[in-house]
Amino acid sequence: MKLIKATGEDIPLIQDLARRSWVIAYAEILSEEQMEYMLSEMYSEQEIASHLEKPDYHYYLIADEHNDSYEGFIGYEHNYEDRTTKLHRIYLVPESKGKGFGKGALRFLNEKVSENGNKRIILNVNKNNAARKFYESQGYTVYDEGVFDIGNGFVMDDYLMEFLIHE
Template identity: 80%
Template structure:
């Protein structure tokens, strides 16, 4: 696996990987209308572009070194809260799951967080998303939950999870 820092030219690829991942991960969880709304809002060129311009927000493309194909991406923000990095996005296309890419990406994130002085990683995961089990297998634990209004009559019903970096 190779992680490649994303640039503005990668926005269409990020959008494609997000759609392919979401259509698999959320098909049984979200309505088509909510999925389309969220993809349009969260993965618009303007939204991703603003993230890429933010000095603490980073996107990395996950590439399979053997095939050269892009398997997913990770997006996170250092210093989201004091001492805390927020993992905003980690998505893999369906055919790449179970190959260790997610685990390696989280190990990379742990290293980046330590290097940048934070000691905690937080994330939100949909309460019905099987990814919760993956995060728990990597040492994350639930510290709360919440229902978040995202507009257009839609909400996100999430667990709040954290991972503590031991220095």
């Protein structure tokens, strides 16, 4: 596994990986209308490009060196809150799940967060998303929950999770 820093040229690849992973990850959770709305808003070229312009926001492509393929991506933002990094997105294409890419990406994130001096990682996970169990297996805990209006009559009903970096 190799993590490669994404650039503006990688936006179409990020969009493709997001769509491929979302179709399976959210098929039972979100309506097709909400999924399309969220993909068009959260993964528009303009939205991703605006993230890439921020010095604390990073995207990395998750590559499988053995198959010469991209398996997913991770997007996070240092200093989202005081000494806190927010994991905004981590997605793997369905055929790559269970192969250690997610764990490897979270280890990579822990290293980057430590290098940056942050002490906490936070994320939101849909209450019906099985990914919660994955995060818990990696040491994340639920610290709150919330319902967030994302526009167009849609909401996200999420658990808020955190991981504390211990040096």
